[in-house]
Amino acid sequence: MTDDLIIRAAVDEDVPQLADLYNHYIINTPATFDLEPHTVPEKRAWFAKFSDSGPYRVMVAVEPSGKIVGHSYSSELYPKAAYDSSVATSVYLLPGEVGRGVGTRLWYALYDELLKVDELHQIFALITLPNEASVGMTEKVGYTLSGIWKECGRKFDQYWDVGIWQRPMRP
Numbered sequence: 001m002t003d004d005l006i007i008r009a010a011v012d013e014d015v016p017q018l019a020d021l022y023n024h025y026i027i028n029t030p031a032t033f034d035l036e037p038h039t040v041p042e043k044r045a046w047f048a049k050f051s052d053s054g055p056y057r058v059m060v061a062v063e064p065s066g067k068i069v070g071h072s073y074s075s076e077l078y079p080k081a082a083y084d085s086s087v088a089t090s091v092y093l094l095p096g097e098v099g100r101g102v103g104t105r106l107w108y109a110l111y112d113e114l115l116k117v118d119e120l121h122q123i124f125a126l127i128t129l130p131n132e133a134s135v136g137m138t139e140k141v142g143y144t145l146s147g148i149w150k151e152c153g154r155k156f157d158q159y160w161d162v163g164i165w166q167r168p169m170r171p
Contacts, residue, residue, distance in 0.1 A: 072106035
């Protein structure tokens, strides 16, 4: 049940679980175009780019036992200064958690934090296609499809399309 979950900002002690969760997607799915699993030191370097303020955040959904069942985060959209008013957003859940509302709760927790950042104008979600669950959740929280990159990534010996969804920060 999702009522028991605590949604909070991630802390350094969460990094090993975040690495394990994300590595599932690297190894088993095209949801991320990373090809090699992340070590805990690599994930710590990734985590160092985030803070408790500003546009780059990581939120986690934690069971009372301390087990992380999902995380959401916002990151740089593109490495040029003119893009600083936009962020990319992502949600990853442990297998078996899809369809229980955890992803939506994580997204709203992230969105609430991003509302505190006045300079943010647009938020984006890039989704490897097909992925009905991610598309459904993304559209449920107000993103609209703005384009598709055709066959832009190669993983598991095949090319994948990526859909780009966007939403204004303050509709």
